[in-house]
Amino acid sequence: MxxxxxxxxxxxxxxxxxxxxxxxxxxxxxxxxxxxxxxxxxxxxxxxxxxxxxxxxxxxxxxxxxxxxxxRGLRYSRYAILREVVENEFSDEVPEEKREAFIHKLLPLVGNVFSVYDLSDDNFALSSDYDLLYTELTGATVLYIGEYGV
CATH class of the missing domain: 1.10.8 (Helicase, Ruva Protein; domain 3)
Structure with missing residues (x-):
């Protein structure tokens, strides 16, 4: 139902x-x-x-x-990028069964990180801005885990 x-x-x-x-x-x-x-x-x-x-x-x-x-303009979602960061960089710290909940908890807290990047650009992943965003999200996740854990 x-x-x-x-x-x-x-x-x-x-x-x-x-x-x-x-x-x-x-x-x-x-x-x-x-x-x-x-x-x-x-x-x-x-x-x-x-x-x-x-x-x-x-x-x-x-x-x-x-x-x-x-x-067009929908290639990159905030959720998908953050999921990629968590899966690639924090697979040991965030167990697979907790990742979805962790990402949903973290996503609103890193919204300001995304605000300076144009995710609607279909070539965003090929730009240096993508690398900067990825690095910023990794740092924000490290700080969050250090402060609050998983």
């Missing part, structure tokens, strides 16, 4: 809408509860696919363009 309630209101999403909804939920983006945002993105992705096919793109190429349209 819980799954039924969780899936209510999603039955009218297209393939792209369902894909985006899953992606947003998995990576804990704030837009996961914004049906209008999801529909608008999904519609643009479907239009891109159709346009690309009409222009002669192969199915795979059209799909790639549609997915780029669907996910």
């Amino acid at each position: 819980n799954n039924k309630k969780k899936n209510e209101g999603q039955t009218d999403f297209s393939y792209y809408g369902l894909y985006l909804l899953d992606y947003l939920r998995t990576n804990k983006f704030e837009q996961a509860s914004d049906a209008a945002f999801i529909r608008e993105r999904a519609d643009r992705a479907a239009e891109m696919y159709e346009k690309a096919r009409l222009e002669g793109y192969a199915t795979d190429g059209a799909q790639e363009l549609a997915m780029d349209t669907l996910l």
